[in-house]
Ligand code: FAD
C-alpha cells in the first residue's frame with residue numbers, strides 16, 4: 284500500500300487564483316450540492332472500487348480510465364476516480380471529462396481555484412502516479428542543509444527568464460537584534476509586499492515582487508521575542524526584518540533552511556499559506572450582513588493590499604472548505620482614522636450570511652475567541668496613480684472591494700476630481716453602510732453615491748431598476764473629454780458580466796475597466 288501524505292490546502296505549488304475570466308457553472312440536479320457530496324463521502328461507500336487500497340498508477344493505466352463511468356484524473360501526482368463526483372461538480376461533467384485519463388493539474392489550476400481537492404476527493408483517491416527515481420540536484424548543498432547551515436543565496440531554476448531579477452538575502456546581528464535583509468532590486472515595493480509569519484519553529488518571510496514570490500523559510504537557530512519590525516527602504520528596494528533576540532548571545536548561523544527556502548517562483552506556483560486568526564467581534568450591519576473582526580497572530584505581519592482578497596478556511600463536517608472574502612476597513616469615514624497609520628493587527632470583513640449556504644452559516648456560528656484560518660492575499664487589482672474620475676459599480680456584497688478603494692482614493696489620490704459609487708441592492712434594508720456613505724458624500728465634495736434598488740418599498744424615492752445601458756450612460760460622465768477614468772465593477776457574476784458588456788458598448792476601453800470576478 285502506498286503511503287500518501289496528507290497535504291495542506293492549497294498544496295505547495297498549487298495555483299489559488301481568482302482569475303479575471305470568470306467561469307460558468309452548470310445547474311446541478313437536486314441533491315447534488317457540495318454538502319450532499321460531503322455527506323456521500325462520509326457514507327462509507329467505496330468510491331474507488333479498491334476497498335480502501337491505494338495503488339501505484341502507470342501512465343498506460345491512467346489512459347485507460349477515460350470514460351464518464353470510469354474516469355480517473357491525476358492532480359499533482361495523485362490519481363482520483365472522479366466518476367462518483369461527476370454530478371456534484373459545479374463546472375459540469377464536460378469540464379471534468381476534459382482531463383479524463385490524463386494529468387489534469389493545469390486544467391485544475393485554471394478553474395478550480397479554491398477547491399480543496401485533497402480533502403474533497405480523499406475518498407476517491409486511487410493512489411500515486413508511478414514516478415521515475417530522481418538524483419538529488421547537488422549533493423554538497425544537501426549535506427550543508429543536513430548539517431544545519433544555510434547555503435548562500437540561490438534561486439530556484441523554475442524562474443521564467445522574463446521574470447523580475449532574483450532577490451537575495453543576508454543577515455547581521457547586534458547584541459540584541461538579528462536583522463534579515465532582503466535585497467529585492469525593485470524600487471516600488473510597499474510594506475504590504477512582505478508577509479512574515481513566525482510560528483513555533485518556523486520563520487517565513489514571503490516577498491511579492493510583481494507576479495513572483497520570494498520565500499525565506501527557516502528554523503531559526505535561537506529563540507526570538509514575539510514582536511519584530513518590518514521596514515521597506517523603497518529607494519533601494521531593501522526590506523529589513525529586525526528580530527529581537529530572547530538572549531543576548533551571538534548567533535553563529537541564522538538557522539536551518541525549511542521547505543522552499545530561498546525560492547523565487549511565479550506566485551501562482553507558490554501556494555497559499557494560512558495562519559490561524561482569532562474572532563474578536565461580530566456586529567450586525569444589515570439584517571443579513573455582519574462585520575467580522577479577526578486578529579492576526581502576534582508573529583504575523585500581513586497587510587491585504589487594496590482590491591485584493593484572502594481565503595477563509597473552516598473544517599465543515601470533517602472537510603476543509605475554503606471561500607474568498609475581501610477585507611474592508613472598519614469604517615468608511617477617513618476622519619476617524621489617522622492616515623498612514625493603519626492598525627495592522629486586525630482584519631475586517633463584511634460578510635453576508637446565506638441561511639442555505641455552506642460556509643457562511645458556519646462562520647456565523649463561531650464564538651468570540653474561535654479561530655479561523657486566513658490565507659495570504661491574492662488578486663490582480665492595481666490602482667493607477669494618475670486618475671481624474673473613479674466610478675464604482677457595486678451590487679450587494681460586491682461593495683466590499685470598493686471600501687478600501689474608496690478610502691485609498693479619497694485619502695491618497697490628489698489628482699481625483701470625481702469618485703462616484705452606484706450601489707445596487709434589492710431593498711433599503713440591504714444597503715450596507717448607507718448612512719456612512721451619505722455622510723461621506725456630504726463631507727467630501729468629490730464623492731457621490733447613488734443607490735439603485737430592484738425591489739424597494741413604496742416609500743423609496745430613488746431609482747428602482749437593474750443595471751442597464753441608460754442607467755450607466757447617465758452615471759458615467761467624464762469630468763472632461765480626456766479625463767483618465769477607472770471603472771470598478773463587482774457583484775453577482777451575471778450582474779458583472781452584463782455591466783462589462785454595457786461598458787464596452789459605451790466605448791470604455793479594457794484598461795479603463797476592472798472587474799472583480801470569481
Ligand atoms: P453557498 O453555499 O455558496 O450558497 C450561496 C447561495 O447560493 C445560497 O443562497 C444557497 O442557497 C445558494 N445555492 C448554493 N448552491 C446552489 C445550487 N446548486 N442551486 C441553487 N442555489 C444554490 N462575500 C461576502 O459576503 N463578503 C466578501 O467580502 C466577499 N468577497 C468575495 C471575494 C471574491 C474574490 C469572491 C469570488 C467572492 C466573495 N464573496 C464575498 C462571496 C463568498 O466567497 C461566498 O461565495 C459567499 O459567502 C457564499 O458562501 P456560502 O458557502 O455561505 O454559500
Ligand code: NAP
Pocket residue numbers: 592609635678679680681682683684707708709713736737738749750773774775776777778781799800801
Ligand atoms: P444580491 O443581494 O443577490 O444582489 C444585489 C443586487 O444585484 C440586487 O439588486 C440584485 O437584483 C442585483 N442583481 C443580481 N443578479 C443580477 C443580474 N443577473 N443582473 C442584474 N442585476 C442583478 O447580491 P449578494 O447576495 O450580496 O451577492 C453579491 C455577489 O458578489 C456574490 O455573488 C459574491 O460572490 C460577489 N462578490 C464578489 C467579490 C469579488 O471580488 N469577486 C467580492 C464580493 C462579493 P435582484 O433583486 O433582482 O436579484
